[in-house]
Amino acid sequence: MxxxxxxxxxxxxxxxxxxxxxxxxxxxxxxxxxxxxxxxxxxxxxxxxxxxxxxxxxxxxxxxxxxxxxxxxxxxxxxxxxxxxxxxxxxxxxxxxxxxxxxxxxxxxxxxxxxxxxxxxxxxxxxxxxxxxxxxxxxxxxxxxxxxxxxxxxxxxxxxxxxxxxxxxxxxxxxxxIDFKPWEEDKLVKNKGDIFGYIGRFVNYKGIDAAVKAYVSLKKSKPNIKLWIIGKKKEKYIKEVLLPILQENNISYGSREENKDITFFGFVSDSEKLVLMSKMKALLFPSIREGFGLTVIEAGAVGTPTIVYNSKGLVDAVDNGKAGYLCENNTPENLCLLMKRVMENNNEYNMMAKNAYDFSLRFxxxxxxxxxxxxxxxxxxxx
Missing domain, CATH: 3.40.50.2000 (Glycogen Phosphorylase B;)
Incomplete structure (x- = not known):
């Protein structure tokens, strides 16, 4: 020293x-x-x-x-x-x-x-x-x-x-x-597909199962929606927690090469992660507790708002519901309601995406x- x-x-x-x-x-x-x-x-x-x-x-x-x-x-x-x-x-x-x-x-x-x-x-x-x-x-x-x-x-x-x-x-x-500059506003994806996403680790408290359950519920009325799951795969978690939900509801799943209901991308580079996030209608982050939730800010910086559980840390990441969608109750049912709102209320969605982007500029x-x-x-x- x-x-x-x-x-x-x-x-x-x-x-x-x-x-x-x-x-x-x-x-x-x-x-x-x-x-x-x-x-x-x-x-x-x-x-x-x-x-x-x-x-x-x-x-x-x-x-x-x-x-x-x-x-x-x-x-x-x-x-x-x-x-x-x-x-x-x-x-x-x-x-x-x-x-x-x-x-x-x-x-x-x-x-x-x-x-x-x-x-x-x-x-x-x-x-x-x-x-x-x-x-x-x-x-x-x-x-x-x-x-x-x-x-x-x-x-x-x-x-x-x-x-x-x-x-x-x-x-x-x-x-x-964040370690990149928020994308220029004129480069943000304007016409997004009906794609929701999850990015993070495969651990219980992060709530991937809640995201999948919400997706399954919404798919009954919105059959064309997709769910992208990004992060290093944990096969045991997929087999024991996610597959029973998918098989019970006849939901197809596979890798990025396949056109399935749910795509497991596995680990991706930081640059590819941003591209994938930019194409999502909304990111899903149903974690029961976070320090903050940096992925929420990253998503906002490429023009994608996030739907979060009303949990410690995530509340801060969406600026108490002003820069992202905040569940009233931490349940897959409430998550599904907000996913539906994202798809059906364009004016609110555009405002929320803009607020998420503007909030990301602070970080x-x-x-x-x-x-x-x-x-x-x-x-x-x-x-």
Whole structure:
């Protein structure tokens, strides 16, 4: 580490190259790669994964990987102990798991970073007794950090933290960003087909099954509609959760080469994802909880509004229903009603698509990085 810079250690359970990385890891990397490296020295510490290098520099960020999901706690603590005199701040990034830095890092150096609370996701994604243990332990472990400076990404999460005792003056919201410029308005697809879409991971709490059920219901009155599902396929989820719904309702499905009711695209490049999103009438995002919902902003930036569940994080991503469709009740039936409205109320749809596009203009990673710099300057002055 270089002594004449502000040395910051980020602790996380995943990094940008981890096969299980998601929006939180993208946020961290995109924010940090834009900082002034004449001022900052950034080290990111996380567990090893198959095929990973123990050390590498990516976009001027030093990535260090040691241990596994359990032993990384010990390894991180050892690394900090060996370098503590040079480290100015330690950022404990909570992505369900935590590093418990209040137990071993001085208060003046601690920063907590959390995108979302897990809450009901424990019951959606894990089985008893892990689900109950995770749910009951979340609040008391989070309270360890209640007096630390805290970074989050939405009012939804900030309010959750305040509800369990965090200091409102120490919780700072950083804006999300997108890594492309919103398309020029004259390049947006004007005459979209009757296509709805889902983009994301194949996990229970994201609600792909709700999207499929809503699609099945709407297809009874709108037989020509299509559903595109984009994201790395999880065959077990498809077989156990989705196929029974499709087979019971005689819904055809297949790959992009086939003209089926539902198309599973699998993983696609970022550029292709934007093209596919731009052709959708609306994106469906029936998740029970998110940190924010960056895909909603990406869709808006290519002219496509999103129908979301009335869930923490997603409420913020559609600007409380002004820049996207917000379900009154988090059910496939309510999702279906809004899909029908999208197809039948052109004036409202055009207004919502315009609002989603205009809202997307507020989000870019350069702004996020500037927030980070201002935040560090502020708390450095406070020390």
């Amino acid at each position: 270089i002594d004449n810079k502000i040395n910051i250690l980020f602790l996380s359970w995943r990094d940008i190259k981890c096969p299980k990385s998601g929006g939180a890891e993208v946020f961290t990397h995109e924010m940090l790669k834009r900082v002034d490296f004449n001022k900052y020295n950034i080290t990111h510490f996380s567990p090893m994964f198959e095929g990973a290098k123990e050390k590498e520099v990516i976009d001027n960020i030093q990535y260090i990987r040691r241990g596994n999901i359990l032993s990384v706690l010990r390894e991180a603590r050892k690394y900090y102990k060996d370098n503590k005199e040079k480290i100015h701040f330690v950022v404990d990034q909570c992505n369900t798991h935590k590093f418990f830095t209040p137990l071993w890092v001085e208060k003046k150096k601690r920063i907590f970073f959390i995108h979302q609370l897990t809450r009901e996701i424990w019951y959606a994604n894990t089985k008893f007794p892990i689900s109950t243990i995770g749910y009951l332990s979340e609040t008391p472990t989070l309270r360890l950090y209640r007096n630390d400076y805290t970074i989050t990404v939405s009012n939804s999460t900030k309010n959750d933290l305040l509800d369990i005792g965090f200091n409102k003056d120490k919780v700072h919201i950083f804006p999300e960003g 870019n990673w350069d702004s996020t990085s500037k927030y980070f710099d201002s935040f560090i300057n502020y708390i450095k002055g406070e020390k």
